[in-house]
Amino acid sequence: MKPVESADTSPIEATGILTQFGTNVIHKDLDFAITRGEIAGLVGGSGSGKSVLMNTLLGLKVPEAGEIRYFGKRRSDLDPVEEMRLKNEMGVLFQGGALFSSLTVRQNIMVPMIEHLDMSKALMCELADMKIHMVGLPPESAVLYPSDLSGGMKKRAGLARSLALDPQILFLDEPTAGLDPIGAHAFDTLILSLRDALDLTVLMVTHDLDSLYAICDRVAVLVDKRIAVYDRLDVVEQYDHAWVKEYFGGPRSRAALSTPGQKVATKQKGATPRGATAGH
Numbered sequence: 001m002k003p004v005e006s007a008d009t010s011p012i013e014a015t016g017i018l019t020q021f022g023t024n025v026i027h028k029d030l031d032f033a034i035t036r037g038e039i040a041g042l043v044g045g046s047g048s049g050k051s052v053l054m055n056t057l058l059g060l061k062v063p064e065a066g067e068i069r070y071f072g073k074r075r076s077d078l079d080p081v082e083e084m085r086l087k088n089e090m091g092v093l094f095q096g097g098a099l100f101s102s103l104t105v106r107q108n109i110m111v112p113m114i115e116h117l118d119m120s121k122a123l124m125c126e127l128a129d130m131k132i133h134m135v136g137l138p139p140e141s142a143v144l145y146p147s148d149l150s151g152g153m154k155k156r157a158g159l160a161r162s163l164a165l166d167p168q169i170l171f172l173d174e175p176t177a178g179l180d181p182i183g184a185h186a187f188d189t190l191i192l193s194l195r196d197a198l199d200l201t202v203l204m205v206t207h208d209l210d211s212l213y214a215i216c217d218r219v220a221v222l223v224d225k226r227i228a229v230y231d232r233l234d235v236v237e238q239y240d241h242a243w244v245k246e247y248f249g250g251p252r253s254r255a256a257l258s259t260p261g262q263k264v265a266t267k268q269k270g271a272t273p274r275g276a277t278a279g280h
């Protein structure tokens with residue numbers, strides 16, 4: 001399912017983005033392009049517009065100006081079939097998992113399948129159970145309801161649903177929020193292994209410094225309504241901006257860098273210990 005892909009084009013490239021609500025300008029002259037196969041972190045102060053940017057890249061909010069290309073093509077140039085396929089290429093894990101409380105885990109995962117795939121229910125069940133296995137949930141969780149799940153299990157169930165249609169791009173909104181350090185570390189490891197196994201491109205909005213250091217190839221900083229810097233963390237840390245200095249030079253960042261603990265085996269820049277819970 002790679003209809004709009006061309007080998008060396010960015011899965012998502014946004015240029016000159018302007019978004020606003022009434023007179024409240026959220027992004028101005030914002031440029032951002034994700035490289036295929038990377039895990040990109042997106043950080044910024046509270047209210048800086050990270051979620052709005054994610055929604056804009058997902059196509060849920062139309063920018064007032066600027067252009068977003070998906071695999072090199074403008075959304076407005078896609079025909080209805082390509083548009084539908086593009087939607088299926090983007091999986092999203094919203095904060096809290098956003099599971100339907102009246103459906104079991106398996107049924108939750110089947111929701112996008114029923115909407116978009118033409119196959120038997122039996123096959124969908126089988127696929128849903130594969131996703132359950134993929135995210136490290138026990139098989140018996142298939143018939144549990146969200147209220148029966150722990151916070152970490154809910155995240156995994158949400159992740160399984162976001163993978164239901166085998167997307168190429170995965171959007172994660174605060175995936176480790178609310179998890180204890182051990183659960184968060186396990187989730188980081190899962191994201192990394194899924195990226196490698198499924199050749200995913202991942203955009204992760206997070207306040208979790210440990211996650212940033214553990215699994216992100218590059219980190220984008222959203223300040224002053226635009227992406228001020230988007231690079232490896234060792235470069236971002238040195239970026240000359242007051243918010244960046246405070247965020248990456250503050251006590252929590254130092255804790256993330258120095259606390260002994262587990263490491264996520266990663267192909268990128270040295271993995272970083274997860275110790276104190278980070279956030280801001």
Ligand SMILES: Nc1ncnc2c1ncn2[C@@H]1O[C@H](COP(=O)(O)OP(=O)(O)OP(=O)(O)O)[C@@H](O)[C@H]1O
Nearest residue numbers: 021022024026044045046047048049050051052053
């Ligand atoms: N539907 C909306 N209508 C009006 N204003 C909105 C809407 N959605 C978001 N905003 C505003 O856009 C700005 C950015 O919000 P956004 O949720 O993207 O911030 P954020 O960086 O994700 O913050 P946080 O880290 O606290 O979650 C805020 O000022 C918010 O009030």
